[in-house]
Amino acid sequence: MRIVVAEDSVLLAEGLTRILRAAGHDVTATVTDAGELRRVVSDETDLVVTDVRMPPGHGDDGLRAALEIRSRRTGLPVLVLSQYVASAYARELLDSGGAVGYLLKERVGRVTDFLRAIDTVADGGVIVDPEVIGTMLRPSVLDRLTPRETDVLRAMSEGCANAEIASRLSVSDAAVAKHVANIFAKLDLPPQEGNRRVRAILTYLAEH
Template sequence: MRAVLAEDSLLLREGLVRLLDEAGCEVVAAVDDGDAAVAAVVEHHPDVAVLDVRMPPSFTDEGLRAAVRIRSEVPGTAVLVLSQYVEQSYAADLLATGAGVGYLLKDRVAALEELTDALRRLVEGGTVLDPTVVAQLFAGRRARPLQRLTEREREVLSLMAQGRTNTAIARMLFITPKSVEKHVSSILDKLDLPPSPDDHRRVLAVIAWLDDPDT
């Protein structure tokens, strides 16, 4: 995998370069702000862009805004956003760009195998969300509840929002993969998401859940 990295702290940037190298990524550019990240992705067309959320000049949500721009200007580029905090601004906009996006807290990517697995899933078109990110995005939303989903379907959709596969969901909920498939099919039907060659229905279901949690 080829990667562009954006991190304003020199020490963290160098550390992430080495960590990404150990995870099997060739870092083709390592920059320190969002605009430079977008420019590097446009130039190099990497498989994945890894961005810190808080970068110059305001140190608020530059990384998220850059991630949304990258998805718009170079469609198909996987994006992994890393942060010490959950920034709700632009997070939904990033998720709305479709499959291949991730948001992880830095404390959760200390293990090399976890980072490697996250990058692989993103490049393959998956979605990777830290459970804490999911929970805080739920809490920060006010919208209509998804009254048509059962409690079990909510559990399945919550794990889908974390980027889990059907096999992983089955293992975590102690049910069979076939049962998960049935729950996912029911969820998609209840959310009025028919099959479409243009849409990633699992991602659309996650966005619907984030926009309309039953709190």
């Protein structure tokens, strides 16, 4: 199986490559940012393994690239790896159809389980990390947010002003302002609510 690996951690990328090659797969490329991922995937690629968060934006760039590639190559198997549970990302991936997987990176250390996930996704199946499933089944007000709005709220929780968020996510200040307004609306924080930014951040931190 010809596999493209997208992971900006050099050590993890090397580990993934060794595991896959030892299992008899052909890792045709390893890339470190979402732009490279878009360029190297070809008609001969059988499966993509990608991190959610990657350069250049360090947001959901890896996932966005994978979904864009799948829009061009319908049904291309994609296994997404994430450092943390993010049910919004998982939902978006699952909504794109079959032959997808979402695993926490800690599962990669369980080589047998990881390789089984690779085979399942390659065969057109769907696999989701048990911890992610548990989170998806718990209703949360944050589930109302899109992945991009979640990125904005995360940056807000880290003390970033709108201009800093725009730079980090490679979007305009106006786009960030729109995302922030959507966040307030979806978290039921009306204009008369005192210090909506702080309230939104506290809501985010309460679940992370």
